[in-house]
Amino acid sequence: MNLDLELRQSIQKAVSVLYNQAAEQLQLQPTNAEFEGSHTLVCFPLTRISKLKPEETGAAIGNYLVAHSGIIARFNVVKGFLNLVVSDKTWANVFAAIYANKSYGSLPATGKEIMVEYSSPNTNKPLHLGHLRNNFLGYSVAEMYKAIGYTVHKVQIINDRGIHICKSMAAWKLYGNGETPQSSGLKGDKLVGKYYVEFDKNFKTQVKELQENGVTEADAEKQAPIMKLAVDMLQKWEAKDAETVQLWKTMNGWVYNGFDVTYKRMGVDFEKLYYESDTYLLGKEEVLKGLEKGIFFKKDDGSVWVDLTGDGLDQKVLLRSDGTSVYMTQDIGTAILRFRDFPKIEGQIYTVGNEQEYHFKVLFLILGKLGYEWAKKCYHLSYGMVDLPTGKMKSREGTVVDADDLMQEMVDAARTQTQELGKIDEMSREEVDDLAEMIGLSALKFFLLKVDPKKRMMFDPNESIQLQGHTGPFIQYTHARIKAILRKASSMNIAADETALKNVTMLEPAEREVIFKINQYITKLQEAVREYSPAVIANYAYELAKEYNQFYQAVPIFNESDPVKLKFRIAFSEVTANTIQKAMALLGIRVPERM
RNA sequence: GGUCUCAUAGCUCAACUGGAUAGAGCAGCUGCCUUCUAAGCAGCAGGUUGCUGGUUCGAGUCCAGCUGGGAUCACCA
Secondary structure, three states, rough: HHHHHHHHHHHHHHHHHHHOOOOOOOEEEEEOOOOOOEEEOOOOOOOHOOOOOOOOOOHHHHHHHHOOOOOEEEEEEOEEEEEEEEHHHHHHHHHHHHHHHOOOOOOOOOEEEEEEEOOOEEOOOOOOOOHHHHHHHHHHHHHHHOOOOOOOEEEEEOOOOOOOHHHHHHHHHOOOOOOOHHHHHHOOHHHHHEEEHHHHHHHHHHHHHHOOOOOOEEEHHHHHHHHHHHHHHHHHHHHHHHHHHHHHHHHHHHHHHHHHHHHHHOOOOOOOOHHHHHHHHOOOHHHHOOOHHHOEEEEEOOOEEEOOOOHHHOEEEEEOOOOEHHHHHHHHHHHHHHHHHHHHHHHEEEEHHHHHHHHHHHHHHHHOOOOOOHHOOOEEEEEEEEEEEOEEHHHHHOOOOEEHHHHHHHHHHHHHHHHHHHHOOOOOHHHHHHHHHHHHHHHHHHHHHOOOOOOOOEEOOOOOOOOOOHHHHHHHHHHHHHHHHHHHHHHHOOOOOHHHHOOOOOOOOOHHHHHHHHHHHHHHHHHHHHOOOOOHHHHHHHHHHHHHHHHHHOOHHHHHOOHHHHHHHHHHHHHHHHHHHHHHHHOOOOOOOOE
């Protein structure tokens, strides 16, 4: 039974009976805390049909609902707002239905499939704070789609080739002395990143020297020996020079080993990895086909372009005058390849920062022009940058917040706090480690996911992420608290049964609030998917935990003498814990049994 | 310069897509642990929603203009 739907239908019926007309769109919203009731009908739009004042319209509908709907106990009208009080009996039924539904919280399989791309790093340096937002977002959106019945394919494209990795290779060759992750004890991605920094340092020195000898800056940047070596390596790589390819494979291998460790700790996964080294030549044929069909055009110098001025954009190059591909060309090819690999997917979601909005706008337009229907179902999940108090993260200024370091700091902070609170006296070493891991990552993930993805956000590394208040650990704590209650109930042999649930007639205000929240779960999930926003789920989970804590404080469960109420409260607590667990799982956050 | 985007409490964020007196957390101040976990609960204080107009029963939300951030506009990726 869906309360909101039922209520809407009742109101529709009331309107059509009272005014002999169908109401188009009903505006139903949660009631403000200061008034009695849970659902509020905004009456202004209905005055056109009723030809009465908003207050009179509301009162008439309210009276009808009390008399005929069977779910409304009473109502009040304030200005043009009809505040409806759902009867406790109805709430109890709503809850009983949720309790009986073992698959509550996810929708049945639809047979639909979708692809989510996220992460997609370069292989020349370690993952940082920005990647964390990307990974957590992409993973979460994928989980949300699963929950509404999709089969989801998580992929990423690894930018494993190009000048950036050649820079690391060049610096390693010149200054590395054969250093490896094994010999240095450094994580592979960190080692390769170290040589990327090394490249930059030496490059700058060389450019400066050249400039002092009268070379212009632009020329100096081209003439710097280390840059020439990197460019040379890129050309050799493209020519499949054995030695260069070998070094490239070796260093990328180090990076992947490092990334694997990071991904594992983040708790993200991928079904298939695409590598730019395999895909960077794709797309050219598609562009040539498009050229034949007259979708694209060729300039005198032989370069191929698409004209998007009709769509309010510019002209965009797709093939250089020497016939080689650009980034856009490659993305066209990769998109098509993916739809061949996964023919059943209806679309792709690209989790990529908002600085590439223009790029994706163009990409989707081109795919549409090429005649691919699925282009309409491709979506750029664009998210804002994570700023530091000093502004943007800049690797050259050393202000980058490393993903591994940050996760470690969070876990350490969680462990310290757990110890201080004296909660781990009876836990084994392994349990403590696992708990610290859960709490630390929860704080981090929740922090990054609670903000609307579209918006840029602030992160202050000096002010460590909170573990109290509007945080992941707060929600985890609520879950652990409920689990303690359930353990106690179990030891007292108190088990909920459906007959007890149906016999509940009177509810505490806090209980109504929590049931209201639990009942919202699917709606919120759908909203989150529609908006591509895990933030909706994060804030929902917080509100649910908050409501439960109010109940917890107001109603001492085991003081209850009425067995029906006692059983109800146990079941009610259990469903709350399950809902919290499910919502958090959508965010990639685990919840502990005790903390 | 063109296009896009953002601006809400001291700080970090919400606001169900146009609805009631704009809500949380942190920071500050007051209370509450011999009763299920105080990583909690209750309360106080904090706002001309960047500015100016407009649209209507009603605007943080829509429109125009301004101010101030950010992004983007390569035969780079």
